[in-house]
Structure formats: C-alpha cells, structure tokens
Amino acid sequence: MRVTVLAGGVGGARFVRGLRAALEGSDAEITVVVNTGDDLWLSGVRLQPDIDSILYALAGVNDTERGWGRAGETERVSDELRAWDAGWPWFTLGDLDLGTHLARTGWLRDGLTYTQIAERLGSRWPIGVRLLPMTDSEVDTQVVVEDGTRLHFQEWWTRHRATVLARAFENPGIESAVPAPGVVEAITGADVVVLAPSNPVVSIGPILAVPGVREAIADAARVVGISPIIGGKVVRGMADACLTAIGVETSADAVARHYGRRADGGVLDTWLLAEEDADLAPVLIDEGWDVRVRPLWMSDVERAATLARAAITS
Template identity: 70%
Template sequence: MPTPRIVVLAGGVGGSRFVRGARAALRGRGVTTTEDALTVVVNTGDDLWLSGVRLQPDVDSIVYALAGVNDAGRGWGREGDSERVNHELQEWGAGWPWFTLGDLDLGTHLARTGWLREGLTPTRVIERMSRRWPLGARLLPMTDDEVDTIVVLRDGSRIHFQEWWTRHRAALDPARFENPGIEAAAAAPGVADAITGADVVLIAPSNPVVSIGPILDVPGVREALSATSARVIGVSPIIGGRVVRGMADVCLSAIGVETSASAVAAHYGARAQGGLLDAWLVAEEDADSASVIEGRGIRTLVAPLWMKDEAHSAALAEAALSAAGV
C-alpha cells in the first residue's frame, strides 16, 4: 500500500500528543521519511507578544513533543528548564508574573522574534526551527497573519486568551471568543494545497473552540476541506462527558455546545450535510452515543482514546487512519 498523505489539524497538548502518535503510526507501517507523509496545520490563535518577543505556544508544544524535549508533566515548555530570566523579568516588573517563560523556552522565542524582525514569515520561521531536530513532520502555521484570540467577557471587557486561560484558569465568564483580523487573513502557503492533496485529514482531539476553531475560520481552510477528496476523520476531545485536559468545557459552554462527544460531533457537522466530518472516533466510555452520532450522518467508531503514552497515541492515530481506509 502506498504511503498515505496525512494532514492533521492540531493545537494544544492533546494535539501535540496526537501528532506524535501519527508519526509513530507511520513508522509502525515502515515509513521512514515521515515528514513527506505527515503535515500538521497548527493553531496560531494562542500566539501573543510578551516582553517584546513573539510566543507561539501551540507551535512550540508540537515542535518540542516531536523533538522529544517537551516537559510531559506540565504539558508545555522544555523538559528540565530553569526560570532565572523569568524571575529577573518579574524583578523588573516586566512581562506577566503568572506567565512563566523558561530559559530554554525563551531562547526559542528570542530566535523566532529575531527572524520575524529580519522579515521572515511565521511559515519560514517554523521551517528554520524544524532544521534543529528531526521532527518527522512538516509543520505549517494556520496563517502568517497575526490573529490572536481575544476573550470577550460577559461584562463586555476584553482580555487576551492567555490571560483568561493561564491567569484566571477560565474562571471569568466568557461571552464569546474573537480573532481580530481573521476575516482578512489568508491560509499560510501550503495549507490549502496540503488539505486538497491529502489522502486523509485528521482533526486532532484539541479544544474545538480555541484550537481547531481558529484554524477552520481562516479564509480558505473550510473551502479546502470541502474540496478535498480525502476522508475527514475527527477524534473526540471529550471522554465520558469530561474534557481530558484544560478548560475546554467552559469554551464549549460559551458557544452553546454541551460537553459531550455527541455534541462536539454535531458542532463539527456531517460533511455530507455541509459540515466537516466523514467519521468520528469516540471513547469506549461514550459507546452508547454512537447511534445518535450516526443518526446525524457521521460514521462513528469506538476506540480507546486515552493517550497515556506514545504507544497509546500511535494506536489511536492508527484507528483514525483505518477509519479513513488508508
């Protein structure tokens, strides 16, 4: 069987684990040059400027995970990192005292910012970052434009997503999420072509609202998903009615979506009815919802979704590929 061309839409910790599993699944099939087979379109809605440097949290999480240098315990940042510079910034009253920048992590941000100042686009910056480690995947930002996520609270005030998520732990009641400028943005070079030329598109078990949502809202992405002949397979980020990590339930509630595998599938919609999904993977804990999802025109498969380690992540990715018939 020829090597399938896989595109993954991903962001956050769940996305990084799933992408690592997809690479392992390809290697389990005997594919050695996985970067030719695996393209990851990464959410950049989490990005921000802080202390004069450009941060791309989801990009870095996926880069570090594929490189094997991520802090698996925390779910973000570099393993074994120190925080001397972060403490010094706090002494100067700079940055955000509740937003930790590790020293090694800051090195990444400084390198990125320097390249951006020299005129490189985020796409080119990620290409340069990928030369350091054998990632086994081609990473593309969803767009080269800056479209940070802003949380509009019920009282009408507006704060950056990272402040709402990291400082307030999603405790402030959100009315909606916005990505200012996204209507005028364009998909990064290669994104639409990768999707339309894929054999399978996988939607990672990432936050549907603030990780996958911004990718889908970039002009050209939904059109590419509609045009592709590839099967579009999604993996539920909800297991047993609960989010796996983080506060995605608060995000879902803000847009009127119940925290359930069935409701998130309905949110994405059946491709045959103008939505996104050809098939949806749900956890064994949610097997009783399969018939409901099937009734919405989305083929539903039950599989173990807990990504406890790379082997479990690879098995999940393989299940998603099998669901697409590749």
C-alpha cells in the same frame, strides 16, 4: 500516504507523536497545520505556544512531568522580569523556551514569515513532520468576558484559569487572513485529514475560521475527527469553559454536531468516539454519522499510535 492534521498544542502534540510512530518506516508524509490563535507578544517577544508544544514533543525535549514546556527548564529571566514588574508576571516564561521565542522574534524582525520560521524551528531536530502555521497573519484569540472586557486568550486561560465567564472568542482580523502557503494544498492533497482531539473552540476553531480552510476541507479526500471529550469530560485543559461560552454542551456528540458532517456543510466524514461514550453512538448513527468507537486515551506513545492508526484507516 499523505496525512494532514489540524492541531492545537498538547493534545495535538500527543496525537502527532502517535501518528509519527504509527507511520514510522513508511514513506508517509505528515503535515501538521497548527493553531496560532494562542500566539502572543510578551515583553516584545513573540510566543507561539501551540507550535512550540508540538515541536518540543516531537523533538523529545518537552517536559513530560509538567505536561508543557522544555525539560530541564529554569526561570532565571522570568524571575528577573517579575523583579522589574514587567511583562505578564502570571505567565511562566522558561529560559530554554525563551531562547526559542527570541530566535523567532529575531527572524520576524529579519522579515521571515511565520511559515519560514516554523520551517527553521522544525529543522533543529529530526521531527519527521512538516509544521505549518495556520496563517502568516497575526490573529490572536481574544476572549470577550462577562462585562464586555476583552482579554487575550492567554490571559484568560493562564491568569484566570478560564474561570471568568466567557461570552465569545474572537480572532480580530481573521476575515482578511489567508491560509499560510501550503495549508490549502496539504488539506486538499492529503489522503486523510485528521482533526486532532484538541480544543474545538480555541484550537481547531481558529484554523477553521481562516478564510479558505473550510473550502479546502470541502475538497479533501477524507476528514476524520477525534473527540476531545471522553466520558463527558475534557481530557485536559478547560475546553468545557470554551464550549459553554459558544453554547455547546461538553459531550462527544455535541462536539461532533458542532463540527458537522461534510454532507451537511460541516467538516467531518467520520467521528472517533471514546469507548466511554459508546452509548452516544446509536443516536449519531441514526443522524447519518460515520462513528467509530475507539480507545481515545493517549497515555503513552503506543496508545497514541493505536489511535492514530484507527484515525487514518477508518
């Protein structure tokens, strides 16, 4: 069995860890196409927050207390950067994490692509899945805020905690980007493609915006989406601010309609709705949606595995 997941960072990482557990012992192949819109240059170093979140979670070296970054992290270099009044002082840069960024930046300088770098990163630990960046091009997400100013997504998200009203999210240059090698094949060749319960706007959105990805999804065998909204609320992060900016209500049915049914030119065949949102199912079913009501909380690997099983067998 071949499963391909489109994913952002933390929510994507939890889902993929559950999926790996669900398929353990089988000869299933898992490919994760990861959002790279969150990527950024910081003090000349290239960061890829979503790639790293998934990598660390699968390697079991992530900080489960904080919910992001490496376990046992320190911030020696970051403190020093602050003393230099350099970089982005509001961006936490862990020392162990920085090792990853420096390795990546060195490889970039050596001429490796992001795809080749993801392969190298994924080979350090037996993570059991193939990590693919959505594209080898740099198409960082920018946020156009109230007064028309553009901020890098990370600045808006981390510095302003998404409290500055966003008018739009853009990925400059994405119209000329192409999917990274293997992405189209991973989507069209999979038995099932899963849209992880990641941020629909700034995690799944950029992946779908890479020219060629929607076309590949149109050719996919089956596409299942998992609602990132449970009981009318975002599970984590500030996806509601992103949804509001693009005129989508923070509700599980509105997100489903935002993605759309493949039959109508959208990207989904099936939508997994939380038990807390079961009351939204009838209307969606009336509209022709294949909806499954399932427990969506991934509070531990076992629950995430149960959800993953539901997704790939639905």
